[in-house]
Amino acid sequence: MELLIQIIFVLISTLILGAAVMVVRTRNVIHSALWLIASFFGIGALYLLLEAEFLAIAQVLIYVGAISVLILFAIMLTHNVTSGEGHKFYQRWWLALLVSLMLFAVILVPTLVGQDWTITARPSEESAIAGAVEMGTAFMREYLLPFEIAAVLLLVALTGAIVIAYEERAQRRRILTLAQELALRKQQQQNHAEE
């Protein structure tokens, strides 16, 4: 069983890494977005392998179902990016590599240093840490303040988006039904005749 899990782990991580490499390798922006979705999906599978069921489902719901769709929408609505020219910043690839490695190190180094690598006993079945109930309790008790701050931040972002996207009512041509349009034209003709 251990061997089987390790084989599955290797397969899934190959999928994730391969897809992630393809994201930066392909010249077509839509294709890289699709590879990114494949990579997100693989991460969900990895969570499932760790028996973090809720986390896996949330990963699929949020990253595959919502964020990737947003990315695709943004690409398709942007002018002239889908033509497949690509690689406009190719000369300074080493700089990009350096920055991304440093960002990766910011996450990885504290984990590697702080981790106690001598695992003595496997955790028992009961001590699930990533179930729906455990995460709900943690959000409502220990991490209530970060949770609320994130909620307020999202609300502000939502309101901001509406403020930016909202057209003034006066600037917008109303869509009329046929009957209204007809009545309007009649009224205008009448006004015209009176003048």
Place this chain on the structure above:
Amino acid sequence: MADVINHVLNTMLGLNAPEWLIIFISNSIAVTLIFAIAPLQMLFMTYFERRAIARMQDRLGPNRVGPKGIFQPVADGVKMFTKEDIVPTAADKMVHLLAPCVVAAPVMFMFAVIPWGPGMYAVDLDTGLLFFFAISSVSAVGLMMAGWASYNKFALLGAMRAVAQMVSYEVPALISIAVIVMLTNSMSIVSIIEAQSGLFISQVDVAGIPDLGLGWFIFSPVGLLGFICFFIAALAEGERTPFDIPEADSEIVAGYMTEYSGMKFALFFLAQYLLNFLLCAITVITFFGGWQGPGISWLWSMAVSEANPAGNPIFNVLAGILGTFYFLAKTYFFFFVMIWIRGAFPRLRVDQLMGFGWKFVIPLTIVNIFSASLWIGWIRWELNPDLAFLSALGEPYSFARWGFAFVATLVMNVAAYTLMTRINRSPDETIDELVADQVFGAVTLR
């Protein structure tokens, strides 16, 4: 499933099979059953829809192949198989090929958590309900792929419309389902169905009355409003007629399916009908008790189960048949309601669709969450250790409290509904106001 296989192999035949073999066999059987039953449902649903809509439009519908035309879907399937597979020259071949698979695969995944009868499910996930909606949102990616890869304006427009609609109607669907999660304290679909046993006086067990399996959530005001909002959202998610603007044939040919032919088109069609079936099924499961109905608990009490290993397997079969009958009867009733709405209502405009979703359905679901928490508070407040003495007051007290909660949440929900309909009523603008609006607005009509 696994315990039945275990019973047959180890107890009855004495083979002493290892655990992994039992799990493997039971999962293989479940997967085979799902893959066999799901396309059959789709075949019957196309026939049912065509006959029903024909009757509503005063036509006959397909009636030539087989008795009453029952083999028409099979003939359609043969036709689909023999059609030429046309791919546009300018299309992105790989993405064009993958898109129908990405749309159809999540739908088959969703079948995994659907229970057909007592004990008849493939898996019982702790987060089954969330799994259902999470995996259904994956098909939005497939729609985008189809629309983009076809290199066709109609296809792209259709995909944009479909995805915008799916994303915005996922919000009210999930919020109205969250009410049920609050009521049952669980996201497992099996335990949601089990919570709907008993009588229609929800959450109150009356002594001396047998378990009729009628404790459906629809019989509480909270469940009723939740059902209305969820069914509207389900119509939009399944692209059914008042909301079928992604494939509005009079505007954009067939939306994202425009450039597909043969079996690829059939896959889209399959995915869509199965999604409609699943949305009706999840409506039935969350608000109408799933397989619950009179007689199930009586049959199940005599069957082989974890609580009763010495039962008779015949009653497993009987309870399963009756449960599947109740489940399918309710599901097909709601599919009929979908057809009925298709026969009765015209299509909405895109802006009307978005306005209806964000200004009418979502506020109602949020009010419903509020009244659900009040309902739960009133019904179950003796669960609070400080208020435990209240449960000593006896049955009349708990009935009175149930009645108070019922009336209060009903008043709240009806008030919210009336308020929302009043706010959203189309304004009775006079023609002068319209003219003024046009004058301020664009120059086109001057």
